[in-house]
Amino acid sequence: MKISVIGAGYVGLVTGAGLASLGNDVACIDIDEGKVANVNSAKAPFLEEGLDDLLGKVVGARKLTASKDYSSVSHSEVILICVGTPSRSDGSVDLSYVNSAAAAIGKALASSKLDFPVVAVKSTVVPGSTRSLIPVLERESGKKAGKHFGTGMVPEFLREGSAVDDFFKPDRIVIGALDGKSGSVLKKMHSGLPSVPLVETTIETAEMIKYASNxxxxxxxxxxxxxxxxxxxxxxxxxxxxxxxxxxxxxxxxxxxxxxxxxxxxxxxxxxxxxxxxxxxxxxxxxxxxxxxxxxxxxxxxxxxxxxxxxxxxxxxxxxxxxxxxxxxxxxxxxxxxxxxxxxxxxxxxxxxxxxxxxxxxxxxxxxxxxxxxxxxxxxxxxxxxxxxxxxxxxxxxxxxxxxxxxxxxxxxxxxxxxxxxxxxxxxxxxxxxxxx
Ligand SMILES: NC(=O)c1ccc[n+]([C@@H]2O[C@H](COP(=O)([O-])OP(=O)(O)OC[C@H]3O[C@@H](n4cnc5c(N)ncnc54)[C@H](O)[C@@H]3O)[C@@H](O)[C@H]2O)c1
CATH class of the missing domain: 3.40.50.720 (NAD(P)-binding Rossmann-like Domain)
Incomplete structure (x- = not known):
């Protein structure tokens, strides 16, 4: 599959490199120029066991590239949002990075020729957040969710220090999807992984499963x-x-x-x-x-x-x-x-x-x-x-x-x-x- 991963941090880069090693063509997009340069020279911008080796393989084989530019989104079947969701001063989640990523994705989706690309959130967001991105995506792309593009929430459970291993051997996969079509695209994205329990559910339940677990x-x-x-x-x-x-x-x-x-x-x-x-x-x-x-x-x-x-x-x-x-x-x-x-x-x-x-x-x-x-x-x-x-x-x-x-x-x-x-x-x-x- 052609996949864009937004945010080349601990989650985005490990997920992107893992998906690339399973044979997908992955474009990582990050606003941080230093991170983009690191990734393109197959160097992890942070310490994570096994990540440099994995990057060496997938960057060398041109299965993973990094850029500041969102243009890969327009020909991606899946777009994964993996940007940070820090705390605001009152403890509530700050969705500003997620919102700006969604706006940039929406703009790029406007020129997508694909039948049904799926935008999925991997960042940890409180129930209701993923669905709140739909109007942003629709406004910026001029397209309709459920008709022209799909949406989903696929929470991430990796542990820093063993993140690469966790990618290849997850305990379970949780897919919250807007509709059946979005769900099947997200299932297909996970198809190269070993068979593990799959929880197919609503977007909000997927969001809550992550918070309940942590x-x-x-x-x-x-x-x-x-x-x-x-x-x-x-x-x-x-x-x-x-x-x-x-x-x-x-x-x-x-x-x-x-x-x-x-x-x-x-x-x-x-x-x-x-x-x-x-x-x-x-x-x-x-x-x-x-x-x-x-x-x-x-x-x-x-x-x-x-x-x-x-x-x-x-x-x-x-x-x-x-x-x-x-x-x-x-x-x-x-x-x-x-x-x-x-x-x-x-x-x-x-x-x-x-x-x-x-x-x-x-x-x-x-x-x-x-x-x-x-x-x-x-x-x-x-x-x-x-x-x-x-x-x-x-x-x-x-x-x-x-x-x-x-x-x-x-x-x-x-x-x-x-x-x-x-x-x-x-x-x-x-x-x-x-x-x-
Ligand atoms: N780190 C973990 O162990 C872990 C595990 C599971 C889930 N999560 C969740 O995953 C999300 C990401 O966490 P992380 O640790 O990878 O964060 P991170 O800070 O390491 O990476 C986020 C990346 O997103 C980039 N970014 C921000 N705004 C952007 C934009 N508009 N477009 C493109 N790139 C943008 C940043 O430059 C940064 O490189 C968070 O919601 C976190 O809670 C993290």
């Missing part, structure tokens, strides 16, 4: 984070409790890992957006309000755990912060717990020295004046305490190293990647989130 996952992590506080105080280990829970097939072991608070480009903005959407119609989503609240508290607790371990305030103390990305395997720092944690440490007067193997350039855009170390060792050198925020494998270092480098070998491990027995025998004062025993 809100539930955020709730699950929020739950285990709260549990971790109880375990710390009551003398047990949260991982053992989570394992015992997760073996129940009704619960499942996934997303039961306590940490410094969840983050990333989606959970926070999506939970806030669906909360705002519900409030706008007079509902009170108490559970999700609490999930947001509890997550803010979890991030703030990291500074408290450092204080407890040091037995004093943080003013003037050098704290080595290891990890800035919201999770390992990505350089994405959008809504990373490290942001709130570093702010909290700074507000308590600590000298937080930051290190991340991949995410420092992005973090520097948010904290240009913070001190950054060039290596793990540089961050630890002379530090009063160390806080592990991201579960990068390279942070799993032996206790003797903390003892050798730090002024005061005190470590708070929010991800439990260090070996407590090794820390103890090396003489490190070690505190793991969720471990009271």
């Amino acid at each position: 809100s539930f996952l955020a709730t699950k992590i929020g739950f285990v984070n709260e549990l971790s506080r109880a375990c710390e105080r009551m003398g047990m280990n949260v991982d053992e409790v989570a394992r015992g829970m997760g073996l129940d097939s009704r619960i499942s072991p996934h997303f039961l890992r306590a940490g410094p608070g969840w983050g990333g480009s989606c959970f926070g903005k999506d939970v806030k957006a669906i909360v705002a959407a519900q409030k706008s119609i007079g509902l009170r989503p108490k559970i999700l309000d609490a999930v947001l609240d509890s997550n803010e508290e979890q991030k703030k607790r990291m500074a408290l755990l450092l204080e407890e371990s040091l037995g004093s305030g943080l003013k003037g103390r050098k704290i080595a912060v290891l990890g800035l990305a919201f999770k390992a395997g990505t350089d994405d720092v959008r809504d990373s717990p490290a942001i709130a944690i570093v702010r909290e440490l700074q507000s308590r007067g600590a000298n937080a020295v930051l290190f991340d193997p991949a995410a420092m350039p992005n973090f520097k855009l948010l904290f240009p004046d913070a001190p950054y170390a060039a290596s793990i060792e540089g961050a630890l050198e002379g530090a009063d305490a160390c806080l592990i925020v991201t579960e990068w494998k390279q942070f799993a270092i032996p206790g003797v190293k903390f003892v050798r480098l730090m002024k005061n070998p005190t470590v708070v491990d929010s991800r439990r990647i260090l070996d407590p027995a090794d820390m103890k025998s090396a003489g490190v004062k070690y505190k793991a989130v969720g471990a009271g025993a």
Whole structure:
């Protein structure tokens, strides 16, 4: 198929490259000239396992091209909108990128000679948003939805860090379509993928499935984070409790890992957006309000755990912060717990020295004046305490190293990647989130 993908970010580029590798001709369109140039030279503009290799293949074979120009839309059978949907200040979803993409698509559709191109939204948008684009598309193209072009919503469930793998092995495919014809075109687009459960539904239900999924996952992590506080105080280990829970097939072991608070480009903005959407119609989503609240508290607790371990305030103390990305395997720092944690440490007067193997350039855009170390060792050198925020494998270092480098070998491990027995025998004062025993 000929496919245009609007937005060459994490979702658009991975989807575009995946679809191209299945034999489709894909044109990625992005307003960011730098990203377009990167893609055309087969270089991913962000860190994502396997994406450079995939781009090398599909760009080399001319199956994927990138451009700022929307003209490919006029000969595409499917046009996928994959632009960002950030939060507005009140938490509601900002559809301005989606709306401007729809207007540009509509203009290009005016000259389409194809029988029934389908415009589908892959960006995460609250129920009703995709349908609200129809008047824009009709106005700009002079054509009629359902007659001259189709519409749909195909939510994306990829995880950063394993996005390429997730594209080729999804758990399920959800297709919300305006009508049967739009649905069949979108089904055809997925035909090269392995057979997985397919949910064919309305546009609004597809939109809601994405929010329900992310809100539930955020709730699950929020739950285990709260549990971790109880375990710390009551003398047990949260991982053992989570394992015992997760073996129940009704619960499942996934997303039961306590940490410094969840983050990333989606959970926070999506939970806030669906909360705002519900409030706008007079509902009170108490559970999700609490999930947001509890997550803010979890991030703030990291500074408290450092204080407890040091037995004093943080003013003037050098704290080595290891990890800035919201999770390992990505350089994405959008809504990373490290942001709130570093702010909290700074507000308590600590000298937080930051290190991340991949995410420092992005973090520097948010904290240009913070001190950054060039290596793990540089961050630890002379530090009063160390806080592990991201579960990068390279942070799993032996206790003797903390003892050798730090002024005061005190470590708070929010991800439990260090070996407590090794820390103890090396003489490190070690505190793991969720471990009271
Ligand atoms: N990142 C994820 O893990 C993930 C997973 C599932 C769903 N989503 C959803 O997918 C959407 C995109 O997320 P992302 O992380 O890929 O965002 P991103 O910021 O990485 O990419 C969005 C891209 O769209 C481009 N863009 C903006 N306006 C444009 C326009 N009018 N025309 C062409 N390009 C335009 C931007 O320049 C940017 O490159 C969001 O709604 C997000 O919630 C993201």
